[in-house]
Amino acid sequence: VQLVESGGGLVQAGGSLRLSCTSSGIMFSISLMGWYRQAPGKQREMVAVITSGGTTNYADSVKGRFTISRDNAKNTVYLQMNSLKSEDTAVYYCKAEHRGLLQYDYWGQGTQVTVSS
Secondary structure (H helix, E strand, O other): OEEEEEOOEEEEOOOOEEEEEEEEOOOHHHOEEEEEEEOOOOOOEEEEEEOOOOOEEEOHHHOOOEEEEEEHHHOEEEEEEOOOOHHHOEEEEEEEEEOOOOOEEEEOOOEEEEEEO
């Protein structure tokens, strides 16, 4: 199983980035996919999740600025981040999970996002 994130980098406040997470070895289309982040000295927190049916949920801090989407044909989940703020600086992780007869939680290696003010 692999979850490979890309798209992180350094951006000025107010700018945009799009993160991608491409998976292999899982049943992507039935997986709950999510983006999480961890800033230095802080706990990892949920940023956005998207169900297999396309229902989304966002942390209050990113609502209206970030958009999560998925392309099941490409086994890829995206996070479009607009109007970035310095407090968005963190390592962003992709997560795939499923509950039921088949249960799993898999994480990517993370990608650094740094927003300069």
